[in-house]
Amino acid sequence: MAVDYAVIVVYLAGMLAMGWWGMRRAKSKSEFLVAGRRLGPAMYSGTMAAIVLGGASTIGGVGLGYQYGLSGAWMVFTIGLGLLALSVFFSARIARLKVYTVSEMLDLRYGGRAGIISGVVMWAYTLMLAVTSTIAYATIFDVLFDVNRTVAIVLGGTIVVAYSTLGGMWSITLTDMVQFVVKTIGILLILLPIAVVKAGGFSEMKAQLPTEYFDPLGIGGETIFTYVLIYTFGMLIGQDIWQRVFTARSDTTARWGGTVAGTYCLVYAIAGAVIGTAAKVMYPDLASADSAFATIVTDELPVGVRGLVLAAALAAVMSTSSGALIACATVANNDIWSRLRGVVGRGGGGAGDEPHDEVKGNRAFILIMGIAVILIAIALNDVVEALTVAYNLLVGGLLVPIIGGLLWRRGTAAGALSAVCVGGVAVVGLMWHYGILANQPIYYGLLASLAVYVVVSLATPPTDAAVLAAWRERVAGNAARPAFEDGTFAPDPAEPTDVLNRRTG
Numbered sequence: 001m002a003v004d005y006a007v008i009v010v011y012l013a014g015m016l017a018m019g020w021w022g023m024r025r026a027k028s029k030s031e032f033l034v035a036g037r038r039l040g041p042a043m044y045s046g047t048m049a050a051i052v053l054g055g056a057s058t059i060g061g062v063g064l065g066y067q068y069g070l071s072g073a074w075m076v077f078t079i080g081l082g083l084l085a086l087s088v089f090f091s092a093r094i095a096r097l098k099v100y101t102v103s104e105m106l107d108l109r110y111g112g113r114a115g116i117i118s119g120v121v122m123w124a125y126t127l128m129l130a131v132t133s134t135i136a137y138a139t140i141f142d143v144l145f146d147v148n149r150t151v152a153i154v155l156g157g158t159i160v161v162a163y164s165t166l167g168g169m170w171s172i173t174l175t176d177m178v179q180f181v182v183k184t185i186g187i188l189l190i191l192l193p194i195a196v197v198k199a200g201g202f203s204e205m206k207a208q209l210p211t212e213y214f215d216p217l218g219i220g221g222e223t224i225f226t227y228v229l230i231y232t233f234g235m236l237i238g239q240d241i242w243q244r245v246f247t248a249r250s251d252t253t254a255r256w257g258g259t260v261a262g263t264y265c266l267v268y269a270i271a272g273a274v275i276g277t278a279a280k281v282m283y284p285d286l287a288s289a290d291s292a293f294a295t296i297v298t299d300e301l302p303v304g305v306r307g308l309v310l311a312a313a314l315a316a317v318m319s320t321s322s323g324a325l326i327a328c329a330t331v332a333n334n335d336i337w338s339r340l341r342g343v344v345g346r347g348g349g350g351a352g353d354e355p356h357d358e359v360k361g362n363r364a365f366i367l368i369m370g371i372a373v374i375l376i377a378i379a380l381n382d383v384v385e386a387l388t389v390a391y392n393l394l395v396g397g398l399l400v401p402i403i404g405g406l407l408w409r410r411g412t413a414a415g416a417l418s419a420v421c422v423g424g425v426a427v428v429g430l431m432w433h434y435g436i437l438a439n440q441p442i443y444y445g446l447l448a449s450l451a452v453y454v455v456v457s458l459a460t461p462p463t464d465a466a467v468l469a470a471w472r473e474r475v476a477g478n479a480a481r482p483a484f485e486d487g488t489f490a491p492d493p494a495e496p497t498d499v500l501n502r503r504t505g
Helices: 002-025 029-037 041-052 055-096 102-110 115-145 149-198 201-208 221-237 239-245 251-282 289-300 305-340 354-379 383-407 413-434 440-459 465-475 497-504
Strands: none
Touching: 002 149, 002 305, 029 149, 029 354, 041 055, 041 149, 041 239, 041 251, 041 305, 055 115, 055 221, 055 239, 055 251, 055 289, 055 305, 055 383, 055 465, 102 115, 102 239, 102 305, 102 383, 102 413, 102 465, 115 149, 115 239, 115 289, 115 305, 115 354, 115 383, 115 413, 149 201, 149 251, 149 289, 149 305, 149 354, 201 251, 221 239, 221 383, 221 440, 239 305, 251 289, 289 305, 305 354, 383 413, 383 440, 413 440
């Protein structure tokens, strides 16, 4: 294992080095939280794919393939579908808003009264996402170094917190790009073909396994529908995903780069299911389906290559964990703490030293949230239940007001607040009644949220025309230009001179 250890150590050292490099670039709030909104198509696609394909998509996706066969791809497949839907239908307008959080978008759309409650819900979701991603280190480091669960969580979590705190989104972007390359090589180009060959090829896999292992719907229609509700819709509204959309250089980059990333997720989903199916042929009696990934890697891959594939699994976990961590810290600082302190006018300051101070504040919040995530991860046992609670709250409480705000002009602040509260309470109450892992809470919670949003919005006065006008201008990409008294907008100094001349006459 010495060669494998060396591969992993070099990889981890590289992550920390990129954190240090990112610190030198992150000199403003925009640079620290959204990489200066400067990512081009290639880097945007790679980093977006990296954040959505975490440990659950890699280790869990192989486990589902081991348990259900090719239909085990559906969980990760619905993640890819959600990313495609976000990219094609919503990412361009989201990128043009020039905000930092989902709650800021709700404030803009509804007139500044929906943010703090939605911020609390989003913070809880991103916190639990970061916690469950951090717990996944235990599985990987146990295979690598045979260390106990607590040491594994502290080791992996400390590295992620370190590079995230140092350079913010720039560090996370650079590390995610490396992690994307490592995952592509390790999972798609190495583990996938080796697993199929070791299992005897597809013909032998079909001969050895029941036919339902090759049924695309074998996992069950209800399970697939639930995956769509939780993961496809979750991709549309999660702060961790939106914050990556905010890094795009343009709305075109957000749309097409995200489409490439979503397509990559679909391929990754099928690859994980095939690897799991091959593992079922080779190891038909594993005690746990989730151990299929580690078993096939440790038993079937040669020295050095095994280290690279384990680094790929580690990359998957680290990318999701770091993305969730910066999202959690951004929401905690910008949507909760700043509001509680009575701070107004975020992003409107012009003092030269303000961006530096804001970087310090956001860096401190990443460190604080990172320590909290590590401590909660050590104390928490049931990962699946924690992640289910997080996604149920996110989708049940925030999906309707967010999508409604983007698509329905008649939606009001009262309707949005009612939908958040009723949807959130309904989901929690139904989880208590039916059980955390039941499907009914998300079904009925969403229906309750939608009904309340429509009824209350129609029963209350429409959103103020000035608020809607300002919203339309932001969606059109006029966020950086102050408005004149006649309602027209000042020219953007970043535009070419000929365009400025045409605008100003």
